[in-house]
Amino acid sequence: MAGVVIVGAGECGVSAAFALRERGYTGSVTLISEEPHLPYERPPLSKASKPTQKLIRSQVEYKRAAIELCLGVRIEALDLSRHILVACDGSSWTYERLLLATGARARLFPGTEGAATLRTFDDACCIFQRLYPGTKLVIIGGGFIGLELAAAARAMDVRVTVIEAAPRLMARAVPAEIAAVVEQRHRAGGVDLRLGTQVTSMMAGGVSTADGSTVQADIVVAGTGAAPNTDLAERAGLALDNGIRVDNRFRTSASDVFAAGDCCSIPHQGGRLRLESWRMAQEQGIHAAASMMGEVDDFSTVPWFWSDQYDLGLQVAGVVASHGITTMRRLSEDAILAFQRDVVGRLICAAGVGPGNRVAKDIRLAEMLIARGTHLSSDQLSDPEVNLKSLLKAA
Amino acid sequence: MDKWVEACSVDDIEEEDLVRFDHDGRTYAIYRSPENEYFATDGLCTHEQVHLEDGLVMEDVIECPKHNGRFNYKTGQALGAPACVNLKTYPVKVEGSAVYIDVG
Ligand SMILES: Cc1cc2nc3c(=O)[nH]c(=O)nc-3n(C[C@H](O)[C@H](O)[C@H](O)COP(=O)(O)OP(=O)(O)OC[C@H]3O[C@@H](n4cnc5c(N)ncnc54)[C@H](O)[C@@H]3O)c2cc1C
Ligand code: FES
Numbered sequence: 025m026a027g028v029v030i031v032g033a034g035e036c037g038v039s040a041a042f043a044l045r046e047r048g049y050t051g052s053v054t055l056i057s058e059e060p061h062l063p064y065e066r067p068p069l070s071k072a073s074k075p076t077q078k079l080i081r082s083q084v085e086y087k088r089a090a091i092e093l094c095l096g097v098r099i100e101a102l103d104l105s106r107h108i109l110v111a112c113d114g115s116s117w118t119y120e121r122l123l124l125a126t127g128a129r130a131r132l133f134p135g136t137e138g139a140a141t142l143r144t145f146d147d148a149c150c151i152f153q154r155l156y157p158g159t160k161l162v163i164i165g166g167g168f169i170g171l172e173l174a175a176a177a178r179a180m181d182v183r184v185t186v187i188e189a190a191p192r193l194m195a196r197a198v199p200a201e202i203a204a205v206v207e208q209r210h211r212a213g214g215v216d217l218r219l220g221t222q223v224t225s226m227m228a229g230g231v232s233t234a235d236g237s238t239v240q241a242d243i244v245v246a247g248t249g250a251a252p253n254t255d256l257a258e259r260a261g262l263a264l265d266n267g268i269r270v271d272n273r274f275r276t277s278a279s280d281v282f283a284a285g286d287c288c289s290i291p292h293q294g295g296r297l298r299l300e301s302w303r304m305a306q307e308q309g310i311h312a313a314a315s316m317m318g319e320v321d322d323f324s325t326v327p328w329f330w331s332d333q334y335d336l337g338l339q340v341a342g343v344v345a346s347h348g349i350t351t352m353r354r355l356s357e358d359a360i361l362a363f364q365r366d367v368v369g370r371l372i373c374a375a376g377v378g379p380g381n382r383v384a385k386d387i388r389l390a391e392m393l394i395a396r397g398t399h400l401s402s403d404q405l406s407d408p409e410v411n412l413k414s415l416l417k418a419a
Numbered sequence: 420m421d422k423w424v425e426a427c428s429v430d431d432i433e434e435e436d437l438v439r440f441d442h443d444g445r446t447y448a449i450y451r452s453p454e455n456e457y458f459a460t461d462g463l464c465t466h467e468q469v470h471l472e473d474g475l476v477m478e479d480v481i482e483c484p485k486h487n488g489r490f491n492y493k494t495g496q497a498l499g500a501p502a503c504v505n506l507k508t509y510p511v512k513v514e515g516s517a518v519y520i521d522v523g
Contacts, residue, residue, distance in 0.1 A: 039500060078467075081503070303487060306500060330486070337485075381473035384484030388475045413435075413475075 027052030028316060029109060029119040031099050031256070033063040035302055036285025037125035038080045039309030040316075045089045047317055053091045054117060056109075058098040061145055067302055070172035071332050073155075073180045075148035102260035104278045121280050121316045124257055124268060125309060128250035128286040128300060135225045136164055139246035142173060154243050157181035162231055162241035164223050166193040168331045170247030171210065175333040178213045185216040185239050187223055187231070197329075198340055199350050199362040202375045209336055250300055252287045265289055267298040272322035274312040282316055284308035290323065297343065301329040326394045328387075335379050341391035342373030351405040353386075361386055363405045370397050371405075392416055422523030426459070429516050437481065437492070439472040442522060446470065447509065449518060450492045453478060457511045458492050459520040465497065465504035 028044060030037045033055045041055045057063065065078045086093050101110040102122070109117045130141030140151055151173070155161065159182045163170040166188030174184045193203045193210075210217055222234040230240045252267040263269040263277035267289035274282045274290075285305040289298040299305075304327055311323045331338045348364030355361065359378025366372050374390030376383030389412035393400070398419045404410050426440040432451040439462055440447045446462035448471045462470050464483040473484040481492040488502030495506040510521040 042500070080500075328487075381469070381484035384473050385475045388482060388484075388487065 026107070026118045026120045027054065028121045028123065029054045029056065029117050030123045030125055031056050031109065032125035032127055032253075032285070032287070033057035033059070033093065033095075034125060034127045034285065034305065035065065035080065036127070036305040036309035036312075037123065038063045039306040040123055040125060040284065040313040041091045042081070042085075042089060043310040043313035044317065045091070047314060049313075049317055051120070053089075054094065055086075055091055056094045056097050056099060056111075056117070058096070059144060059146075060096040062093075062095070064145055065302070066143070069145065069148040070142055070169045071176060073152065073176050075145060075152050077145050099256055102256055102281075104260050104262075104281065107280065119280070121282065123274075123309075123312055123316065124276070124281065124283040124287060125285045125305075125312075126253035126256060126283075126287045127305075128252050130246065131249045131251040132246055133223075133248055136223055136231075136244075136246050136248070138226045139164060139244045141246055142169055143250070151243070151245055155180055155182050158183060160240050160242045161185070162187065162239055162244045164231070164244065164246040165248040166190070166217070166219070167247050167249065168194065168197070170245070171206065171333055172331060173245060173247065174210060174215050175213065178215060178334075183216075184214070185218065185241075186210070187218045187221060187233060187239070189220070189222040191220045193217075193219070197344060198338070198375045199344060199364065199373075201350065201352055201360065201362050202338065202377050205360065205377050206333060206336065206338065209334055213334055250286065252289075252298060254287060257283065257287075265296055269296070272324075273315040273320070274308065274323065275315065282312045284312040292343075297327070299327050301327060303328055324395075326391045328391055336377055337379070337381050337383065338375070338377045339383055339387040340373070340375040341387050342371075342394045344373050344375065348372060349402075351402045353406050353408055355382065355386070355408055359383055361390075363390065363400075365400065365402075365405075369399045369401070371400050386412055389413055389416055393419060420523045421521055423512070423519045423521050426511075426518050426520050429457070429513060429518055432457075432518075435476050435478070437472065437474070437476055439470060440520070445522070447520060447522075448472065448481070448492070449511070449520065450476060450481065452493070457513055457518050459509040459511045460490070460492050460495055460506040464488055464490075464502070465506060466501045 063080045097111045130143045163186045223231045257268045268283040270288045274284045289296040328341045351363045353361040359382040361376040364373040435453045437450045448462045450458040466488045469485040475482045489498040495508040
C-alpha cells in the first residue's frame with residue numbers, strides 16, 4: 025500500500041507521523057531520514073557541554089504506532105507525475121501523499137567555508153571533542169546557536185571570541201533591550217565579544233576580520249544562519265519562495281505533496297514567513313498531517329521559541345518588527361519583558377529574558393493575547409502589577 | 420501506606436495557580452483550580468525534568484514553562500508532545516486552612 029511517505033525525520037517529520045496515527049490514519053506511514061540515528065532533538069546540542077542524543081520518541085513507540093523508519097537513506101529524486109521517490113542507492117517508494125520535512129542546514133558565508141557548523145548530533149560531537157580548558161574557540165555570528173555554544177564552552181573554561189557583523193547580538197530575532205541583557209551576561213561570563221565587524225577570511229590558527237585584526241583560534245565555528253533544504257523539491261519542479269512554498273494547509277504547488285517545518289515558507293500577513301523553531305516544526309507537522317487526511321483548517325499559530333544561555337532563559341512570541349513601538353516591563357532586577365504593538369495598538373510580539381523560567385508564564389500569556397489580536401495600552405504593558413492573565417480573560 | 424504531610428496553607432496559592440513544595444528529598448507541585456479545589460503532582464516535567472513552578476495554569480491544565488509541554492494536573496495525563504509521559508499525582512485534603520498531600 026502506498027500510504028503516506030515523509031522525507032526528513034526531524035521534529036516536524038516525527039510529529040507528523042505520530043499525528044497521522046493519533047488521528048486514526050490506517051494506511052502505511054514511512055518516515056525516511058538521511059541521518060543514521062533514531063530521530064533526536066536538536067536544541068540540547070548547543071546547550072550542554074556534552075552532546076547527548078535526546079530521542080524524540082523511543083524505538084518501541086515507532087513500532088507500536090506502525091511507523092516504518094528508514095534511517096541513513098537520502099532521497100535523491102522525486103517524480104511528481106508518478107508519485108515516486110528514489111534514494112541514492114536506487115531503492116524507491118511510491119506515495120499517495122508525500123510530506124517534505126527536510127529541514128534546514130547551516131549556511132556559510134564566503135571566506136568562512138572552512139568553519140565547523142552545528143546542526144546535527146555528529147556536528148556536535150566533532151566540535152565538543154575538540155574543546156578543553158584553554159582551547160581558543162572563535163564563533164562567527166552572534167545568533168542563538170553561536171551564543172548558546174559560547175555559554176556552554178565558557179562552562180568548560182574554553183577561551184571564547186564571538187564575532188558578529190551587526191552592531192548587536194541576535195539582531196533579527198529579539199528587541200535591542202533584550203539583546204543588551206544577553207550581551208552583558210556574555211561579557212560578564214568572559215566572552216570576548218566583537219560586534220560590528222565581519223570575518224573576511226580564515227587561515228591556519230585564526231581568522232581575519234574586516235577591521236584589520238586577526239584572532240587566534242584552535243577551532244572556528246560558524247553560527248551564521250540556516251538555509252532551507254529545498255534541492256529535492258527544486259529538482260522536482262516545486263515552487264520555492266525562501267523555502268518550499270506552501271499555503272495555509274501546507275500544500276505545495278503539486279497535488280498530494282505537502283511540506284512543513286524549517287524547509288517551508290508559509291503565508292503571513294501578506295508576505296511569507298519561514299521559521300526555524302522547534303515548537304513550530306512540531307505544530308506544523310501536526311497540522312500538515314491533518315491536512316493530508318483531508319482536514320481543511322488553516323494554520324494560524326503565533327511563532328514561539330526559546331534559548332538558554334548560562335542561567336538565563338529567553339523566550340519570544342510573535343515576530344519582532346524592526347520598527348514596532350516597544351514597551352518594557354521590568355519583572356525584577358534581573359528579568360525584563362519587551363512588548364511590541366502595531367500602529368493600531370495590537371500586541372504583535374513579546375520577548376523576555378530572566379533567570380531560569382522567570383519570564384515563561386508572561387510570554388505564554390502574551391502569545392495568547394497576540395493570537396487574539398488584543399489591543400493594549402503602553403500603561404497596561406509596562407506595569408508589572410497588571411496581570412496579563414486578567415487582560416486575557418477580559419479580552 | 421498513607422503519609423499525609425502539610426504542604427501549604429490554602430491562601431498560599433492563588434486561584435488557578437500552583438506552588439512548589441519540597442519534602443524529604445522530593446519536589447511536588449500543589450495546584451488550586453478555578454473552582455478552588457486543590458491537587459498535587461510531581462514537581463518536575465516528564466520531558467526534561469524542569470520544575471513546573473513557573474508554569475501557567477489554565478483551567479485543568481498546567482503548561483511546563485520550558486517548552487510548553489501540557490498536562491492535566493487533576494489526572495496527571497500528558498496532553499501531547501513534548502509531554503509524552505504522564506505526571507504522577509498525589510491525593511490532597513484540606514483541613515482548616517491547611518493543605519495536606521499524601522506522599523506515602
Ligand atoms: C543546535 C540547534 C539548537 C537549536 N535550539 C533551538 C531552541 O533552543 N529553540 C527553538 O525553538 N529551536 C531551536 N532549534 C531549531 C529547531 O531544532 C528546528 O527548528 C527544528 O529542528 C526543525 O525541525 P524540522 O523537522 O523542520 O527540520 P530538521 O530538524 O532539520 O530535520 C530535517 C531532517 O531531514 C533530513 N533530510 C533532509 N533532506 C533529506 C533527504 N533528501 N532525504 C532524507 N532525509 C533528508 C535531514 O538530514 C534532517 O535530519 C535549534 C536548532 C539547532 C540546530
Ligand atoms: S521540560 Fe517540560 S516541556 Fe520540556
